[in-house]
Amino acid sequence: MTDSASPGGLSYESAGVNYDQLDAFKRACQQAAGQTVSALAAHGLLEPAGIRGESAYLLDAGDHYLAHVEEGLGTKNLIADDMLRLTGRSFYANVGIDTVATIVNDLITVGAVPISVAMHAAVGDAAWFEDPRRSVELAKGFAAACLEAGAVWGGGETPTLRGIVNPSTIVLAGSAIGRIKPKSLRVGGDVRDGDAIVFLASSGVQTNGLTLCRKLADGLADGYLTPLSDGRTYGEALLDPSVIYVKFVSALQRAGVPIHYAVHVTGHGWRKLMRLVEPFVYRIRVVREPQPVFRFIQRHGPVDEREAYATFNMGVGFAVYVDPGDVPAALELAKANGYDAWVAGEVCKQGDRKAVEIEPLNVSFEADSLKVR
Numbered sequence: 342m343t344d345s346a347s348p349g350g351l352s353y354e355s356a357g358v359n360y361d362q363l364d365a366f367k368r369a370c371q372q373a374a375g376q377t378v379s380a381l382a383a384h385g386l387l388e389p390a391g392i393r394g395e396s397a398y399l400l401d402a403g404d405h406y407l408a409h410v411e412e413g414l415g416t417k418n419l420i421a422d423d424m425l426r427l428t429g430r431s432f433y434a435n436v437g438i439d440t441v442a443t444i445v446n447d448l449i450t451v452g453a454v455p456i457s458v459a460m461h462a463a464v465g466d467a468a469w470f471e472d473p474r475r476s477v478e479l480a481k482g483f484a485a486a487c488l489e490a491g492a493v494w495g496g497g498e499t500p501t502l503r504g505i506v507n508p509s510t511i512v513l514a515g516s517a518i519g520r521i522k523p524k525s526l527r528v529g530g531d532v533r534d535g536d537a538i539v540f541l542a543s544s545g546v547q548t549n550g551l552t553l554c555r556k557l558a559d560g561l562a563d564g565y566l567t568p569l570s571d572g573r574t575y576g577e578a579l580l581d582p583s584v585i586y587v588k589f590v591s592a593l594q595r596a597g598v599p600i601h602y603a604v605h606v607t608g609h610g611w612r613k614l615m616r617l618v619e620p621f622v623y624r625i626r627v628v629r630e631p632q633p634v635f636r637f638i639q640r641h642g643p644v645d646e647r648e649a650y651a652t653f654n655m656g657v658g659f660a661v662y663v664d665p666g667d668v669p670a671a672l673e674l675a676k677a678n679g680y681d682a683w684v685a686g687e688v689c690k691q692g693d694r695k696a697v698e699i700e701p702l703n704v705s706f707e708a709d710s711l712k713v714r
Contacts, residue, residue, distance in 0.1 A: 413512070537668050
């Protein structure tokens, strides 16, 4: 089976997002950034080997690591704007949660506990902040999510970028710093043949693939007000707040359960499961039925199975790879902290092959379909 989407259906690329172009720029940035590492010496810091291309950047600070990440929300807030206009209901508290979630969920993939989060909120016109249904709710949601992640909201920036940002919209992003102490809690590079793949459920679409979702809404007679099979509207389902997975990772660390690798399942969908450089085959044997919003998108796009799993989280927001003997503890800790988790498959060593195999769907993604490094 090839790695291309079936012709005639809706895809992320046809909606305006081309990962090949984005990832090429990311790799160019990584190469240029590598030339700046010598600047760390003046600060008494080092760059750990192999960190470039991971979801968060690490600094070796002697007896601990510091971690840094920056992420953007994407276009989910445009759906919140449309739903406010259509229903009079503000979803901006959820948008604030989403913004923090996409940041801190990347940070914890390396084992870092979030300390401080900053918001970047760029508008085309400062008048955007005059509507409290958006501005006040956004601030409340952002603060609540920081507390959920155990981090302080340390500051941010609110530039007015007339001529760059649409006057009626806001561009949301942010950054965070975290720490790994002791250094033995660092996650990454310990994946072994036979490791169990543990999935944690998402709340739905969360923060990735919204450009495709918006394009689909444009072709629906009732747009975002189109009902799903569960009776909710399409717009409501898209705006469910993202799950923050910090407490799960922290619980594993406190319990002494080693995490061999962790993945925040966002851009590139389930292809992200093979982000690690070393070649492994990630064999998925258990595929749960995703939330109704995903089947709605597939049916009305149409979006075929392959494209769906290459783009969306399809009900899985986070994954960890652990020793099979640690599975019971991992599942119990997930449950105790309010997460829905299950064993989805295992990691296999097959020579130099690197791939994700979703066996129940007969879908596989080879190494060349993920070029984030």
